[in-house]
Amino acid sequence: MLIVLLGPPGAGKGTQGERLAARLEVPKIATGDVLRAAVRDGTPLGLAAKAAMDRGDLVPDDVIQGIMKEALTGPAAANGAILDGVVRTIPQAEGLRDMLASVDRELDAVLLFDVETEELVRRLSGRTTCNACQRPFFGREPGEPCECPDGTKGILIRRSDDEPDAVRKRLDVFKAQTQPVIEWYRKNGGRVIAINAVGTLDEVEARAIAGLGPAR
Numbered sequence: 001m002l003i004v005l006l007g008p009p010g011a012g013k014g015t016q017g018e019r020l021a022a023r024l025e026v027p028k029i030a031t032g033d034v035l036r037a038a039v040r041d042g043t044p045l046g047l048a049a050k051a052a053m054d055r056g057d058l059v060p061d062d063v064i065q066g067i068m069k070e071a072l073t074g075p076a077a078a079n080g081a082i083l084d085g086v087v088r089t090i091p092q093a094e095g096l097r098d099m100l101a102s103v104d105r106e107l108d109a110v111l112l113f114d115v116e117t118e119e120l121v122r123r124l125s126g127r128t129t130c131n132a133c134q135r136p137f138f139g140r141e142p143g144e145p146c147e148c149p150d151g152t153k154g155i156l157i158r159r160s161d162d163e164p165d166a167v168r169k170r171l172d173v174f175k176a177q178t179q180p181v182i183e184w185y186r187k188n189g190g191r192v193i194a195i196n197a198v199g200t201l202d203e204v205e206a207r208a209i210a211g212l213g214p215a216r
C-alpha cells in the first residue's frame, strides 16, 4: 500500500507512520528524516536545506522531488510505503502523481491527521527528538540518552525548528501551503481519510487502521 500522511507539524505523523509501516510491512519514508540526516552529515543536500529548515520554511520543491524519486524507485518501496511529510505543496502532489503514473502506480490513500493548533503548540514545545533514530519524546529533557531500537546510542535534542518562532512559522506554512493540498487530493480523486489524531497512540492507530479499511 502506498499511503501519504498529511497533517500539521506535531500531529503524530512520524510516530503513527512507524506503526503503520510495521503493521503493513512497508518502509516509512520521511523527507524530514532524510533532510535532517543530510544536515547532520554535512552533505550538499543538507547544506542547501539547513537554513530553510531552521526558519521553519519549506525546502524547494525540486529538492523534495529528488528525494521522493530516489526513495520510491528503489527496491525497498516496491510493495508500497508510508510517505510521512513528503507532500507539502500542490507542485509536490502533482510531481508525486506524475512520478507514480510513469511507473504505473498510484496512491491508495491520503491519511489526514486532525489536531487543534493549541494542542500542536503544546506538543511541539515539549518535544525532544533522538539525534540518531529520530523518535520523538515528551516530558524528557535534551541530553538524556535514547534507547534506540537498533541499539545505537542516540542523545535527545531539541530540534532547532521546535523553538517557538520556528513552530509558529511551520504552522503558518502548513496553513498556507499544505492545507490546499488536502483539497487538491479531494478534487483529483484521492481517497482522503481524516482521523482525529488526539488520543493515546493505540487509539489513534486504531482510528487509522479503521479508516484505511479492509482494502489495506
Ligand code: AMP
Binding pocket: 009, 031, 032, 033, 035, 052, 053, 054, 056, 057, 058, 059, 060, 064, 084, 085, 086, 087, 088, 089, 092, 161, 170
Ligand atoms: P518534518 O520532520 O516533517 O517536520 O520536516 C522538517 C522540515 O524539513 C520542514 O519544516 C521543512 O523545512 C523540511 N521538509 C520536510 N519535508 C518537506 C517537504 N515535503 N517539502 C518541503 N520541505 C520539507
